[in-house]
Amino acid sequence: MIKNPGISAVVAVAAAVALAGCGSSSEGSxxxxxxxxxxxxxxxxxxxxxxxxxxxxxxxxxxxxxxxxxxxxxxxxxxxxxxxxxxxxxxxxxxxxxxxxxxxxxxxNTLEIATPPGNPAKITAFQDLARSGTKVVVCAVEVPCGNATAQLEEKTGVDIEPVSEEQSVSDVLAKVTSGDADAGLVYVTDVTAAGETVTGVEFDESDQVVNTxxxxxxxxxxxxxxxxxxxxxxxxxxxxxxxxxxxxxxx
Amino acid sequence: MPRWLWFPAALAATFVVVPLAAIILRVDLASFPALITSPSALEALWLSLRTAAASTALCILLGVPLATVLARTDFPGQGLLRSLVLLPLVLPPVVSGLALLYTFGRRGLLGQSLDLVGIQITFTTLAVVLAQTFVALPFLVISLEGALRTSGTRYEAVAATLGARPTTVFRRVTLPLVGPGLLSGSVLAFARCLGEFGATITFAGNLPGVTSTMPLQVYLLRVDDPDAAVALSLVLVVVAVAVIGFARHGRAL
The missing domain is CATH 3.40.190.10 (Periplasmic binding protein-like II)
Structure with a gap:
């Protein structure tokens, strides 16, 4: 089937090198x-x-x-x-x-509301997130930011009905910066890091849930x-x- | 065939089979029935089946004409068109999701106009269907185009000489001839839809009952509730195996 025996030799050597390379990452340095x-x-x-x-x-x-x-x-x-x-x-x-x-x-770290630049949906307070028709994106409760969000909802009695429960803070930010969500709940530091791609909205209730x-x-x-x-x-x-x-x- | 091929072939088979066995071995049999019949699991499964069925229907609706045009005509730029249509096959699904977001998102190419008339696609079940259709369409087109080329145009030409109109030929001769190819293409597309993850999470979001399909559930549960994630994974594996078996059977017909 193989006319050139050189090919199979090359394949064998390549495979051997690839396999050997897997185990030796910490050696030789x-x-x-x-x-x-x-x-x-x-x-x-x-x-x-x-x-x-x-x-x-x-x-x-x-x-x-x-x-x-x-x-x-x-x-x-x-x-x-x-x-x-x-x-x-x-x-x-x-x-x-x-x-x-x-x-x-x-x-x-505490939570802060992130909105698309200029805050087109005019979100000014935490309870605005429960306004009907407002597209809010939060973290899923399984991840820390979502857990903090759930605690905050419970403490404040504000019932947010999100359009999406994302897997991570960066997923939430992505939906906000693209403009598809009116607001997202992320950490203060995420809003700082996101710079001008989002507009942050601080709210009084945020200090009720502090992530350590x-x-x-x-x-x-x-x-x-x-x-x-x-x-x-x-x-x-x-x-x-x-x-x-x-x-x-x-x- | 040289006998030594058995060795690498066995290695390849092992490479595919062992991880599947590993996931089956991880299943906690005692809690398995409860885990896969929990309301959230059933909700995700039902959503997955519904969206995959809708997406497959859309793939057939759009893919059959496209495959026919690609297989039966010749025009400048056809090669380029074929490459572009097949692109989602090799694109990372996350990239497909971004592309859809920039098209149908609220500030996207088309989404902007849709938003003006009060339609938002992101975060809806429709977004899931669009994402699945986008990534699965090439599967249907590629297998159907292959079937069309293999079946040739002889019967179509005969039908035409006997006075059948092009639409009649297409309906009565072309489509029945490629029936098995269409079936296996559709089944493949359906399976790809069921497994869709990257484009969905990027474009549609994740909300139970609306956009949270089985793969998204598995991804979310894998850390907090690995038993549930493994149980749902096994359901997906079983459905996939059933689908492939069905497709092979269809081809044999």
Missing amino acids: EDRELTVFAAASLTDTFTELAEQFEKDHPGVKVTTSFGGSSDLVAQIEDGAPADVFASADTKNMDKLGELATDPQDFAS YPISTLDGADEADLAQEFVDLVLSEAGQKVLSDAGFGQP
């Missing part, structure tokens, strides 16, 4: 690598902090992975090679149990010392400044 898993809402701040950390620790490469806190927890439980985990809520950190060696709160962000080194971390140093950086004055500049509150 003298540099140390720290892997940080952090909630999606920490993308900007932790990227900045990671760069800071690399500057302070020559020869260390910080790899960051951002995603929904619950996703990251699932990945860590399945054995993802993370050294540090920063969660958007205590519930998800608690799920890790013993795997999280020493969780410490490092920031807090814990950070922890992880049991079995390859780089336990570096992991602790990274946590220290986040908790340091410099680290806290980066966070407060992005709109995060004190823990």
